Amino acid sequence: MMMWALAILFLVMWSPSGCAQKKSFPSDPHAMETKSPLNLSEEEWRRKLSPEQFHILREKGTERPFTGKFYLHKEKGVYCCAGCGQELFTHEMKFHSPCGWPSFDREIPGDRILKKPDYSFGMVRTEILCARCGGHLGHIFNDGPTETGLRYCVNSLSLDFKKED
Numbered sequence: 001m002m003m004w005a006l007a008i009l010f011l012v013m014w015s016p017s018g019c020a021q022k023k024s025f026p027s028d029p030h031a032m033e034t035k036s037p038l039n040l041s042e043e044e045w046r047r048k049l050s051p052e053q054f055h056i057l058r059e060k061g062t063e064r065p066f067t068g069k070f071y072l073h074k075e076k077g078v079y080c081c082a083g084c085g086q087e088l089f090t091h092e093m094k095f096h097s098p099c100g101w102p103s104f105d106r107e108i109p110g111d112r113i114l115k116k117p118d119y120s121f122g123m124v125r126t127e128i129l130c131a132r133c134g135g136h137l138g139h140i141f142n143d144g145p146t147e148t149g150l151r152y153c154v155n156s157l158s159l160d161f162k163k164e165d
């Protein structure tokens with residue numbers, strides 16, 4: 001009887017939610033475990049996310065520029081996917097961009113972000129998605145001002161933030 005209670009407690013405590021995953025950057029050998037694809041139904045995503053987050057992450061929406069909570073955000077820590085908690089960027093990768101969205105010049109290594117051609121709205125762009133849950137993050141451009149030349153333009157609503165201790 002006791003064993004069952006313990007097993008259930010373990011399962012409940014272990015289920016990942018939001019940004020609550022164990023910190024795994026830069027060199028956690030178990031980091032691979034968090035990379036298994038997360039496939040939820042539309043109904044499950046609607047329950048998990050706010051309506052605004054659902055629109056951005058699952059319907060590839062875009063928040064209005066200059067409105068996102070992380071646009072002017074400067075705290076030290078890790079930005080992770082708002083859908084599944086996978087760590088994507090650190091504060092060191094963020095730079096201020098006049099475009100109006102949080103911008104990063106590189107990603108945490110480990111194929112955490114998928115890039116996909118996007119021909120919507122009569123433009124040719126490259127969409128970026130979380131490799132774990134397929135959530136839409138934003139777009140990547142080749143006009144970044146730092147040495148990488150890259151600009152990951154990301155919706156604040158696609159991100160959660162874990163402050164550095």
Ligand SMILES: [Zn+2]
Pocket residue numbers: 081082083084085086130131132133134135
């Ligand atoms: Zn994700």
